Amino acid sequence: MLPDAVDLIAKGAIVAMPTETVYGLAADAANDRAVARIFEAKGRPQFNPLIIHVTGKTMAARYVDFSPLAERLAEAFWPGPLTLVLPRKPSVDKDSAVSLLVSAGLDTIAVRAPDHDVAQALIGALGRPVAAPSANRSGTISPTTPSHVFQSLGDRIDGVIDGGACAIGLESAIVKIDGDQASLLRPGGVRRDDIEAVIGKTLVEAKKSAAPQAPGMLASHYAPSVAVRLDADRAEGNEAFLGFGKMMDAEAKAALNLSVSGDMREAAANLFAHLRALDAACQDQGLDRIAAAPIPNSGLGEAINDRLARAAAPRD
Ligand code: TXA
């Protein structure tokens, strides 16, 4: 299966691949047409740039400049759920340069080395980076299993590599490096305090700009088809319930618990799958909203609350 996928991607196909965070929709990052197909399949606004996935720092350093601070972060967290936004290097060889579409006109590129054997083998065999956003329609819930990918994009892509369920279940944390400053553009699979421990200072808050620096920064994102209500202690009326720890509503017409023991990693890994399952239950049973229990904001809770807040945000 993997050699076929590598061959397909080398020829310009778009194929979903497993990573430790969520499934990514992979294309040869040097192939403009293939990258354009990603935007088309996802229905993604062109101003939202993509992450390129590399085997590690050596491959990344062909395309972006590592400051000493960036180097420290890559050494501490790669391979793993941390994306670094770094200055794009002027390219020497036009044919293997990262497509300008990938970074949507910015002079930076977002790079990450996934901690997943299949993704690593695929990128290694291709010999250059793959661009890969989460493998779902733009604005909807990210996929953590192959069947989520099929449901969202099945007829729009060339294949899905089955790597089972994603271990982390939340997208990578995105950190932008400007010289000796690091700012957190998106909370994610690496905890803020772990990043700060490595850089020895606090992360700067991302600047609010008109064009979002990360689509995960759009107010409404990661959204199920029904509405979401936050900080709920039980389901009311026509609601399904998303519980956490002891906050559970056994009376609700549909209910799932992110982690009965209150474990943040388990909650992160379950978040998107449970949102999808409750969304489907709402469709089946004619419910019109998901009520979500409060989640402590510490550690991975920051990223979980970020995704829930966007799922609950008013939609256009
Ligand atoms: O865990 C992940 O990061 C997953 C897996 C597949 O690797 N990927 C993912 O990609 O979440 P996506 O496209 O759904 O989110 C990528 C984020 C977007 O919010 C995008 O705006 C931001 O990265 N981004 C990409 N390039 C950027 C750049 N040059 N500057 C700032 N933000 C950038």
Ligand code: MG
């Ligand atoms: Mg996404």
